Amino acid sequence: RKEVEQDPGPFNVPEGATVAFNCTYSNSASQSFFWYRQDCRKEPKLLMSVYSSGNEDGRFTAQLNRASQYISLLIRDSKLSDSATYLCVVNNFNKFYFGSGTKLNVKP
């Protein structure tokens, strides 16, 4: 079983739409969780950490459900610049495990 699983997409949405991504992880002992975004042929850039209490940063909201071992990311009012691949990342004992990413295309 993969450490981290994501729907690869692509999600094709119009500008202004709300879109949600989910991610599941296999190791219940995982300590920390993150969402990164990656543009084509660029490095992963930290979007936000994910906390059990949930956290929000502007148009982005992340949630963690430890009991079900899934993480979600909600993007409201999508912008063209949100087009990227969104990577779910799980930290197990100082090893970061990346999902394969979910591709988002925001269309005008």
Next chain:
Amino acid sequence: EPEVTQTPSHQVTQMGQEVILRCVPISNHLYFYWYRQILGQKVEFLVSFYNNEISEKSEIFDDQFSVERPDGSNFTLKIRSTKLEDSAMYFCASSEAQSDEQFFGPGTRLTVL
């Protein structure tokens, strides 16, 4: 804003040659990492490094690979005898503390011919 830097941005080498990829982590960070991403695939953990020694490594990080912090600023990844399948983007990352957010460098694209 402090950032992780990597050199070179692109390295082309012949199979069997040794390569050294260089990284300068963020100055107050204590944990350093190498990852690779084969084209079209996911980012894969290679190794983590703390207090001048390897703290974790993956199955990919075999005897062909080594890491070093030769001075107070650089962090290097050496591949002793490159294979065609080593062709990938190699990312260096650093973090302030264990389990913290990691910040990635722009990567070195390694092409093995």
